[in-house]
Structures are given as structure tokens and as C-alpha cells.
Amino acid sequence: MSRLAPALLLVLAACGTATTPPPVGTDPTWYKDVQPIVTARCGGCHREGGIGPFPLTTYAEVKAQGAAVLDSVKNKRMPPWMPSDTCEPLRGSRRMTQAEVDTLDAWVTTGAKEGSTADQRALEPPGTLPWVDKTLTMTEAYTPTRARGPDDYHCFILDPALGGPQDVVGFQVTPGVTREVHHVLFYSVPQADAQALEDASPGYGWQCFGGPGTDAPKLIGGWVPGTDVVRFPGQTGLRMFSGDVLVMQVHYNLSSGDPAPDQTTVRLQYAKNPVAYSAQMLPLVQHDFRIPPMGMDYSTSVDFELPVDAQLWGVVPHMHTRGKRISVELVSKAGDPAGEKCLVDIPRWDFHWQEFYFFESRTGLPLEAGQTLRLTCTWDNPSDVQVRWGEGTDDEMCLAFIYATGAL
Numbered sequence: 410m411s412r413l414a415p416a417l418l419l420v421l422a423a424c425g426t427a428t429t430p431p432p433v434g435t436d437p438t439w440y441k442d443v444q445p446i447v448t449a450r451c452g453g454c455h456r457e458g459g460i461g462p463f464p465l466t467t468y469a470e471v472k473a474q475g476a477a478v479l480d481s482v483k484n485k486r487m488p489p490w491m492p493s494d495t496c497e498p499l500r501g502s503r504r505m506t507q508a509e510v511d512t513l514d515a516w517v518t519t520g521a522k523e524g525s526t527a528d529q530r531a532l533e534p535p536g537t538l539p540w541v542d543k544t545l546t547m548t549e550a551y552t553p554t555r556a557r558g559p560d561d562y563h564c565f566i567l568d569p570a571l572g573g574p575q576d577v578v579g580f581q582v583t584p585g586v587t588r589e590v591h592h593v594l595f596y597s598v599p600q601a602d603a604q605a606l607e608d609a610s611p612g613y614g615w616q617c618f619g620g621p622g623t624d625a626p627k628l629i630g631g632w633v634p635g636t637d638v639v640r641f642p643g644q645t646g647l648r649m650f651s652g653d654v655l656v657m658q659v660h661y662n663l664s665s666g667d668p669a670p671d672q673t674t675v676r677l678q679y680a681k682n683p684v685a686y687s688a689q690m691l692p693l694v695q696h697d698f699r700i701p702p703m704g705m706d707y708s709t710s711v712d713f714e715l716p717v718d719a720q721l722w723g724v725v726p727h728m729h730t731r732g733k734r735i736s737v738e739l740v741s742k743a744g745d746p747a748g749e750k751c752l753v754d755i756p757r758w759d760f761h762w763q764e765f766y767f768f769e770s771r772t773g774l775p776l777e778a779g780q781t782l783r784l785t786c787t788w789d790n791p792s793d794v795q796v797r798w799g800e801g802t803d804d805e806m807c808l809a810f811i812y813a814t815g816a817l
Contacts, residue, residue, distance in 0.1 A: 451465045452532075453637060479513055489759075490503045496752060538579050541678060546673075550671060553663060561663070565614040565656070571649060571651050626656065634760060643773070664802060688814045695786060698797065718776060719813050721752075724753045724765075724811055733789050737784055739780060
């Protein structure tokens with residue numbers, strides 16, 4: 410795509426792919442009726458080490474939080490699922506059915522009965538990788554600096570010690586200090602290129618505003634608030650080669666407290682066999698905007714015409730904290746009566762819940778040369794300063810990565 414600017418940011422994904430629990434009875438108990446719902450809809454985030462503020466994995470934990478859980482569910486604050494249901498069907502929705510909400514309501518209001526352990530089933534929360542082939546942690550802690558203001562962009566080498574080509578089909582990023590990690594990106598680059606940058610910089614790692622600083626880095630994954638586990642769809646993956654290392658860029662933001670030593674971890678899942686479709690993550694970017702002071706409901710769009718046919722598997726939208734709405738549409742070729750098709754629409758943007766949205770289709774969505782991908786961003790700027798594109802937390806972005814296969 411000739412108009413796809415090289416960009417920063419993100420990958421992400423959901424807390425997991427939820428499965429629909431079975432129908433429930435009229436006298437609900439924890440083991441028979443409620444545990445399957447909570448595990449499927451809440452367990453990906455609300456577990457030990459998850460991004461939820463407290464675990465919801467046992468009867469005692471859920472009973473203790475029962476009233477709060479029910480209030481959040483009935484008012485649709487939880488489980489968090491930001492996309493509109495009017496666009497292309499997405500896999501892994503955590504949105505509860507009315508029957509599930511009614512079951513939780515009945516369970517809480519009738520005394521939160523535990524029931525019989527004979528009804529307990531082995532349930533795997535969605536926010537886990539089925540297997541992990543490589544766990545990579547920063548070799549030493551890094552304490553970010555305020556030398557360049559509240560934002561510090563630093564890169565680190567993570568060496569997966571590849572003995573040959575590997576297809577990454579899943580990953581999980583765990584920030585060491587969540588309050589100061591604004592985002593994480595990791596790229597596959599030749600080891601010699603990364604080591605040259607390390608050797609040229611004093612101390613651990615190197616400053617890397619805008620990317621890792623190497624030629625043609627290949628984005629493999631990342632983390633932003635709301636992201637937990639990413640599992641790529643079907644027979645797709647992102648290929649790394651022998652001699653490649655990961656360069657992990659961490660954007661630290663120090664607005665929430667004093668600098669603290671961070672050691673972020675990346676877990677990689679490789680395909681058991683080479684994937685059928687090698688994918689790329691490509692950025693759709695609109696960076697030519699000026700949000701005026703006190704500019705409310707300010708919107709801009711940009712079109713990207715597809716030069717070749719391809720298959721589209723997912724989209725990850727991204728803005729910063731002034732974001733209000735973001736959408737990606739597929740626009741048909743001139744004269745095609747199909748018109749416009751909504752791929753993903755986040756009508757109430759929340760910086761703290763960002764994900765990689767994969768489509769339900771098991772074969773991806775066909776893209777044809779001559780069609781157009783349209784990215785639209787809307788912001789509210791209640792401040793008295795103009796806001797432009799930038800990597801800083803107080804700047805803004807209009808960005809969506811697409812996960813696609815083919816000759817793009």
C-alpha cells in the first residue's frame with residue numbers, strides 16, 4: 410500500500426475469546442449455572458495476574474463482589490466490549506446475553522447459592538495462551554527518565570534464540586509497572602542491526618522515538634491498556650527468521666507517579682507447523698489533522714486505495730485520551746452497487762479498553778484491488794490548546810492496523 414505511512418502502535422487483542430455458556434435453570438447455583446458465565450465472560454481479565462482489578466475465579470470471590478458485579482453487568486459497564494454490533498461480525502465478544510444477565514440477577518437476589526461440586530466442570534478462562542514456546546523478559550530493570558519530559562521511549566533487545574523460521578500465532582505482554590507503561594511494541598529485526606544500536610548507546614537499551622530505529626522493522630505485536638492475550642486467527646501467523654531478534658519499544662509515561670524500575674515480559678506462541686497464510690500488520694494512518702482548542706466532535710477521514718487483492722482478518726483501532734469515536738469501512742470500487750461496508754466501529758472510544766478485533770469469518774474477508782479502506786476519527790478537545798498527531802500521551806493519533814494476508 411503506497412499510502413500506508415510507517416507508524417507506531419499497536420496490537421492488541423481481547424482478554425480472550427469467550428464461548429457462550431449453556432442454557433441455565435430457574436434456580437441458579439454457582440457450580441451449575443453461574444461459574445460457566447463468569448469464567449467465559451469475566452475470567453479472561455479478572456484472574457490472578459490479569460488486567461482486572463480483582464479476581465473472579467472462585468465461588469467466594471464472586472459472592473463477595475456479587476452486588477457490584479450485578480450492578481456493572483446490568484448497567485452494561487462490564488464486561489467491556491466496545492465495538493458496535495452493526496458492523497462485520499467479530500469473534501470473541503464478551504457481551505452478555507439477556508439470559509446470562511437474568512441468571513446472575515436471580516443468583517445474587519436469591520442468596521448466591523453455591524450448589525453441588527458435582528456440577529463443577531473444568532473450564533479454561535479465555536485469557537490464556539494454550540501453550541507458550543518462549544518467555545522473554547528484559548535482562549535488567551530499566552527506570553524511565555524525565556530528561557525529555559513525561560514521556561520516555563526506550564528500546565530493548567529480546568532474543569528468542571531462533572534456530573530457524575518460526576510463525577508467531579499468539580503472544581501476551583505483561584508490563585512490569587502498568588501505571589507508567591503507555592504502550593509496548595515489538596518488532597522482528599536482524600540481530601546485527603539491533604546490536605549496533607545497543608552498542609552505540611550508553612546504559613541498557615536505547616532511546617527510540619517513533620520506532621526501533623532499524624531499517625524495515627516487522628511489527629509482531631504489542632500492548633496497550635485493555636490488551637491481554639492475542640491469538641491470531643485460522644492458519645495465519647507472523648513469520649520470524651533465524652538471526653532475527655525482537656526489539657521491544659516501551660513508551661513510558663510518568664504523569665501518574667515517580668519513575669519505578671520496569672521489567673516487561675513477552676510470551677510467544679509458535680505454530681506447531683508452518684502456517685498456510687503468512688500475515689502482515691499494516692498501518693492505516695491519518696496524521697494530517699489539527700484539533701482546534703475547545704474543538705468538540707471534531708472529525709477527519711482518510712482513504713487508502715488497495716493496489717492488490719488480499720484477505721483481511723482483523724483490525725486494531727487506536728487513538729489517545731481525547732478520542733471519541735473511530736471506525737474503519739470498506740468502500741467498493743466506483744460504480745459497484747455494494748457501496749460502503751462497516752468493518753469495525755467504536756462509537757464510545759475508551760483509551761483503557763483497546764483490542765485487536767478479529768472477524769468471525771474463518772477465511773478472512775476478501776479485499777479487491779481498487780477498493781478503499783476508510784479510516785475515520787472523532788475527538789473532543791476540551792483544552793485551550795491545539796492538538797496534533799504525536800506519540801506523547803497529550804498528543805493524539807488516528808491509526809488502525811490491519812491484519813492481512815496476500816501481496817500487500
